[in-house]
Amino acid sequence: MKRRKHLRPLSLLLCLVVVLALLLSTPPSSAQRGNDVERRVNALLARMTLAEKLGQLQQLDGEGNGNFRPEHLELVRKGLLGSTLGVRNGGQPNKLQRVAMEESRLKIPLLFGFDTIHGYRTIFPIPLAEAASWDPSLAERSSSIAAKESYAAGLRWTFAPMVDIARDPRWGRITEGAGEDPFLGAAFARARVRGFQGDDYSQPGKVLACAKHWVGYGAAEGGRDYNTTEMSEQTLRSIYFPPFKAAIDAGVGTFMSAFNALNGVPTSANHFTLTKVLRDEWKFDGFVVSDYTSVKELINHGYAANDKEAAWLALNAGVDMEMVSRLFNQHGAALLNEKKWTQATIDEAVRRVLRIKFRLGLFERPYVDESLEKTAHLTAESRTVAREIAGKSMVLLKNDRETLPLAKTVGSIAVIGPLADDNRSPLGWWSGDGKDEDTVTPLTGIRAKVSSQTKVTYAKGCDITGDSDAGFVEAVAAARSSDVAVVFVGESKDMAGEAASRVTLDLPGRQMDLVKEVARAGKPTIVVLINGRPPAIGWIVDNVPAILEAWMAGTESGNAIADILFGDVNPGGKLPVTFPRVTGQVPIYYNHLNTGRPPEANNRYTAKYFDAPWTPQFPFGFGLSYTQFKISNVAVSATQIRPDGTIRVTADVENTGKRAGDEVVQLYIRDVTATITRPVKELKGFQRVTLQPGAKRSLEFVLGPEHLGFYNRDMKFVVEPGEFRVMVGSNSQDVIEKTFEVR
Ligand code: NOJ
Numbered sequence: 105m106k107r108r109k110h111l112r113p114l115s116l117l118l119c120l121v122v123v124l125a126l127l128l129s130t131p132p133s134s135a136q137r138g139n140d141v142e143r144r145v146n147a148l149l150a151r152m153t154l155a156e157k158l159g160q161l162q163q164l165d166g167e168g169n170g171n172f173r174p175e176h177l178e179l180v181r182k183g184l185l186g187s188t189l190g191v192r193n194g195g196q197p198n199k200l201q202r203v204a205m206e207e208s209r210l211k212i213p214l215l216f217g218f219d220t221i222h223g224y225r226t227i228f229p230i231p232l233a234e235a236a237s238w239d240p241s242l243a244e245r246s247s248s249i250a251a252k253e254s255y256a257a258g259l260r261w262t263f264a265p266m267v268d269i270a271r272d273p274r275w276g277r278i279t280e281g282a283g284e285d286p287f288l289g290a291a292f293a294r295a296r297v298r299g300f301q302g303d304d305y306s307q308p309g310k311v312l313a314c315a316k317h318w319v320g321y322g323a324a325e326g327g328r329d330y331n332t333t334e335m336s337e338q339t340l341r342s343i344y345f346p347p348f349k350a351a352i353d354a355g356v357g358t359f360m361s362a363f364n365a366l367n368g369v370p371t372s373a374n375h376f377t378l379t380k381v382l383r384d385e386w387k388f389d390g391f392v393v394s395d396y397t398s399v400k401e402l403i404n405h406g407y408a409a410n411d412k413e414a415a416w417l418a419l420n421a422g423v424d425m426e427m428v429s430r431l432f433n434q435h436g437a438a439l440l441n442e443k444k445w446t447q448a449t450i451d452e453a454v455r456r457v458l459r460i461k462f463r464l465g466l467f468e469r470p471y472v473d474e475s476l477e478k479t480a481h482l483t484a485e486s487r488t489v490a491r492e493i494a495g496k497s498m499v500l501l502k503n504d505r506e507t508l509p510l511a512k513t514v515g516s517i518a519v520i521g522p523l524a525d526d527n528r529s530p531l532g533w534w535s536g537d538g539k540d541e542d543t544v545t546p547l548t549g550i551r552a553k554v555s556s557q558t559k560v561t562y563a564k565g566c567d568i569t570g571d572s573d574a575g576f577v578e579a580v581a582a583a584r585s586s587d588v589a590v591v592f593v594g595e596s597k598d599m600a601g602e603a604a605s606r607v608t609l610d611l612p613g614r615q616m617d618l619v620k621e622v623a624r625a626g627k628p629t630i631v632v633l634i635n636g637r638p639p640a641i642g643w644i645v646d647n648v649p650a651i652l653e654a655w656m657a658g659t660e661s662g663n664a665i666a667d668i669l670f671g672d673v674n675p676g677g678k679l680p681v682t683f684p685r686v687t688g689q690v691p692i693y694y695n696h697l698n699t700g701r702p703p704e705a706n707n708r709y710t711a712k713y714f715d716a717p718w719t720p721q722f723p724f725g726f727g728l729s730y731t732q733f734k735i736s737n738v739a740v741s742a743t744q745i746r747p748d749g750t751i752r753v754t755a756d757v758e759n760t761g762k763r764a765g766d767e768v769v770q771l772y773i774r775d776v777t778a779t780i781t782r783p784v785k786e787l788k789g790f791q792r793v794t795l796q797p798g799a800k801r802s803l804e805f806v807l808g809p810e811h812l813g814f815y816n817r818d819m820k821f822v823v824e825p826g827e828f829r830v831m832v833g834s835n836s837q838d839v840i841e842k843t844f845e846v847r
Pocket of ligand 1: 189263316395602
């Protein structure tokens with residue numbers, strides 16, 4: 105009895121401790137965390153002056169070298185700055201943050217943003233190239249390394265991914281996106297957001313992502329950057345929106361409004377896109393930052409009469425944070441007085457910014473560990489990943505008589521061309537803090553790969569641009585005296601990217617002449633393209649036995665190219681964008697409408713050109729391998745389904761050649777007759793598989809309403825009854841077709 109009496113309170117206490125410990129160790133649910141964030145946002149908002157609120161809506165850029173500007177100190181002290189662009193490295197963010205956290209009244213942390221697009225210090229292939237891997241998991245890996253490196257430099261936010269669909273390769277920014285297709289684009293948008301943000305962007309090594317440029321920027325008329333776009337709502341919803349929606353579904357925290365006007369209304373003051381679609385339909389609760397001075401540019405558009413009107417229109421339409429121009433701050437008080445802005449609208453914009461700052465954990469962890477910079481940047485491991493991704497992004501366009509791969513023991517090799525030893529161009533546009541001197545050039549990569557007996561002769565031949573052919577003689581001599589010639593041609597770093605639209609897709613300068621001269625030397629000639637957009641290279645395709653599209657493939661370019669040239673890596677990339685024969689075919693994209701007069705060779709009065717074929721040089725989805733694949737047994741699981749039903753599509757893929765390799769099996773559909781005309785093909789599934797020689801794999805794709813439906817004339821997403829074609833193949837042209845019916 106006595107003993108029992110004594111034990112009871114003790115065991116009770118023990119139970120209590122266990123229960124308490126359990127309770128404390130259970131992390132709060134996301135709903136609890138969400139409520140907590142909203143409570144904190146509202147409490148903070150209630151304490152803010154109008155000036156402090158407007159301060160949160162202001163982003164200013166730092167100096168080119170990553171330092172903050174002297175004026176930032178005072179603005180931060182007064183609570184008049186919410187975010188910076190480009191302030192990074194060497195403790196700069198921490199220094200400025202300390203002022204916010206220790207000297208400002210409300211101690212609201214700053215948010216440090218930067219354009220980490222395809223790598224920060226380790227540069228990965230341009231996003232267009234990564235999309236050519238048709239393996240979104242690679243983009244997730246590179247973005248996750250880019251996030252880690254950015255975080256180590258003091259950054260918490262990247263202005264990426266750029267998810268603009270681009271159907272016009274004259275537009276330089278085609279380089280920054282995933283190409284012309286919304287389905288592939290959506291897959292890469294999701295992957296990049298996941299890579300940057302992870303499951304929880306408040307974690308160390310993760311950064312907040314930003315889906316840009318909302319929206320239609322990629323459809324700039326004539327491919328001229330910043331130009332106007334005109335398109336139907338139907339096209340907008342079915343082609344240009346899906347990657348943005350995918351970014352939201354992956355949890356993206358911010359959006360960037362674009363520079364262009366869309367159907368007459370600038371996208372940085374477009375209520376339809378910024379509020380009706382983004383907020384009302386998609387329930388996005390992050391914030392929207394304008395593009396660089398795009399609020400002020402409303403005046404140039406002819407949409408706002410002056411600065412005050414520009415601020416008025418942009419905030420009311422749904423822009424929350426203003427990048428670089430300062431019109432919200434300069435005119436906010438007057439706009440509120442004049443009742444052009446309401447307090448509720450201002451508060452809502454501030455609420456969105458604060459919400460993200462709380463979710464980022466910035467209030468708890470405003471600083472980053474400066475020592476990370478030394479250990480996190482350009483590690484051996486990230487270089488290895490960069491090399492792997494670069495190899496998987498390259499596309500073999502032609503390989504007659506098995507010209508490639510070359511033997512490492514080849515007696516002599518001429519390495520020719522202005523891009524053969526260029527360490528700058530392969531980094532591509534927006535190369536973060538990537539350094540030219542870290543780039544492995546093709547020449548270095550080849551030298552490291554070949555046997556010690558191989559004689560490597562380098563000749564530049566000509567510059568990327570310019571008229572001089574003074575180097576041709578040396579280049580031709582190098583080719584003549586070698587067993588094989590590899591010519592590296594393409595574009596310079598600044599020829600693709602922002603403000604780099606081109607009127608021609610031809611190789612710039614004398615490069616095509618150089619290839620012609622070298623090819624005439626009579627040795628097996630291989631052309632490697634280092635470029636940021638589809639080129640027009642008809643003569644090369646007709647006359648040179650092997651062509652590799654290597655893109656601007658980042659820090660490890662040269663090693664990855666050598667891996668492929670010498671067969672250590674078997675190329676398996678596929679084009680994420682159609683390659684035209686000549687610039688005049690643009691826009692040329694695979695998922696076009698059929699017209700009433702589809703092209704016919706022997707019928708003049710059909711939709712084609714008088715002076716060039718209507719077909720592309722290389723179709724969307726095209727790419728070769730050192731082995732061969734056979735796709736067979738394409739079958740559908742039903743001949744009829746209901747509009748809300750699903751259907752399984754199966755196919756076999758077999759490696760019929762002698763090397764292990766990758767094939768990207770692609771699935772397209774066509775809704776044959778509908779109340780609004782539908783594309784001749786639409787990508788709705790793809791799988792990249794690795795197969796050993798002789799190996800065969802059965803693949804399955806499931807198609808449901810989300811694949812079969814479209815936006816009808818009332819902008820309702822519907823699956824209409826009727827015949828559907830399903831096409832499975834190794835590119836958008838070589839397909840096996842089956843049909844089924846929706847009833
Ligand atoms: C302008 C570009 O359009 C945008 O993509 C970029 O994020 C900003 N500048 C900031 O550098």
